[in-house]
Amino acid sequence: DVKVTQSSRYLVKRTGEKVFLECVQDMDHENMFWYRQDPGLGLRLIYFSYDVKMKEKGDIPEGYSVSREKKERFSLILESASTNQTSMYLCASSPPGSSTYEQYFGPGTRLTVT
């Protein structure tokens, strides 16, 4: 079974803090993704990566950065957390190729910025 893990289920941070959200997958997947999920807005893509050291902006990258130094790990960084970044953050991974594009999700991190 594919397993995607996220470093924290719940996180509370103060405005202005630098926040790291970690995601690890154990299936040697090339593709990894970070989404945020908010009521009424659904899932929105923040950043994604198709390979080590590679990153692409999604629909809402502002205020975020990412790091992918190893294939299995994809980190989301909030450089200076703000209250509007309070949200559920979901990480996902998938094998390469469009024909078998099944995404596997982690359990999510509920981040509250006060």
Next chain:
Amino acid sequence: KQEVTQIPAALSVPEGENLVLNCSFTDSAIYNLQWFRQDPGKGLTSLLLIQSSQREQTSGRLNASLDKSSGRSTLYIAASQPGDSATYLCAVPNSGNTPLVFGKGTRLSVIA
């Protein structure tokens, strides 16, 4: 840009009923379509993946169909149970091998 719509946004049914959840997408040039389930406060669990060459996929009491030409997919749940209560989301790649675009989901409540 691909847009995905799910109707209804919420649905409440008595236990035992068969039900259909709808998903529509604007760009029919998709490689596949995926249905997910999300329990409150949790991540997404993949239920079914339908390739563009397929018309339907089945898993237990779940059956998903795909009509690319009309830009629609349905998820059929037979003999619903309280444990089926969750939010169901559908998603398609934006184009080719690109990240998924998600609908906002249908929140299902099955009442015992």
